[in-house]
Amino acid sequence: MLDQGVFYFFAALAILSAILVVTRRNAVQSAIFLVTALLATAGIFLNLNAEFLFIVQVILYAGGIMVLFVFVIMLVNLDVALHQVQFNRQWFVALIVSAVLAAQVAAAIAVSRRTLYTVPAAPAESLEPNTERVAFYLFHNYMLPFEIASILLLVAMVGAVVMAKKRV
Amino acid sequence: MVPIGHYIFLSVALLAIGIVGIVTRRNVIIILMSIELILNAVNINLVAFSRLVGSVEGQIFAIFIITDAAAEAAVGLGIIIAFFRNRETVLADEMDILKW
Numbered sequence: 083m084l085d086q087g088v089f090y091f092f093a094a095l096a097i098l099s100a101i102l103v104v105t106r107r108n109a110v111q112s113a114i115f116l117v118t119a120l121l122a123t124a125g126i127f128l129n130l131n132a133e134f135l136f137i138v139q140v141i142l143y144a145g146g147i148m149v150l151f152v153f154v155i156m157l158v159n160l161d162v163a164l165h166q167v168q169f170n171r172q173w174f175v176a177l178i179v180s181a182v183l184a185a186q187v188a189a190a191i192a193v194s195r196r197t198l199y200t201v202p203a204a205p206a207e208s209l210e211p212n213t214e215r216v217a218f219y220l221f222h223n224y225m226l227p228f229e230i231a232s233i234l235l236l237v238a239m240v241g242a243v244v245m246a247k248k249r250v
Numbered sequence: 251m252v253p254i255g256h257y258i259f260l261s262v263a264l265l266a267i268g269i270v271g272i273v274t275r276r277n278v279i280i281i282l283m284s285i286e287l288i289l290n291a292v293n294i295n296l297v298a299f300s301r302l303v304g305s306v307e308g309q310i311f312a313i314f315i316i317t318d319a320a321a322e323a324a325v326g327l328g329i330i331i332a333f334f335r336n337r338e339t340v341l342a343d344e345m346d347i348l349k350w
Contacts, residue, residue: 089252089256090252100267120286126257126260135297147323150323151283154331155279166276169274169275170342176269179269180266183266183269199254203302203304209301209304212309216306216313231317235321239324242324242327245325245331246332248335
């Protein structure tokens with residue numbers, strides 16, 4: 083019962099702050115609400131017995147990536163942009179995209195409604211101890227993707243430095 | 251555990267909000283933030299199904315997605331800084347050098 087209350091609380095928090103992210107005029111406020119949304123997602127991860135991912139989400143997303151965002155917002159002078167129109171005139175496209183998405187989701191729910199809810203949830207103990215299991219899979223079954231991810235991070239790091247440099 | 255459909259609904263809601271942000275906002279930084287929202291929605295789905303099945307592999311994929319998000323944020327923000335230095339704007343519809 084407490085489990086479900088926690089989930090609905092964090093889900094409502096995530097959706098609310100996500101709406102605020104895309105509607106605020108000031109980019110700094112958007113960044114703050116994005117932090118709230120990411121932390122709410124972290125709470126949902128904890129609720130789902132994914133402790134390692136919870137910590138990764140808090141440290142890497144809410145800590146690292148958001149600091150990067152706030153830095154760039156401060157670097158890029160937004161005082162001028164603040165007084166301009168914040169939304170473009172693509173509401174028609176947005177409407178079509180949303181309608182297509184809603185149709186897809188409705189179709190998926192209609193197809194899977196019978197089977198989706200009959201799958202019994204695995205016992206929570208099957209994910210314990212979480213960090214050990216993640217480490218085992220990461221360094222055993224998913225060794226090659228792990229190495230490729232490290233190369234991707236290296237390339238991204240070099241690319242970011244080259245992009246942000248004064249003169250190439 | 252909460253029914254799996256509720257997790258999917260949360261994920262779809264975040265995805266839709268992110269898409270609205272990408273399509274309608276003019277500020278490139280907020281478009282990047284919307285992309286982060288969408289990646290987060292995918293992560294919720296993966297972790298929820300990982301819990302349902304009782305296997306940790308969904309969480310592994312979520313870790314890879316977080317890695318991707320970090321790389322994408324670093325490169326994207328680098329591009330924004332470089333562009334702002336040249337054109338003094340962060341609005342997406344003013345980035346029309348390739349248009350004629």
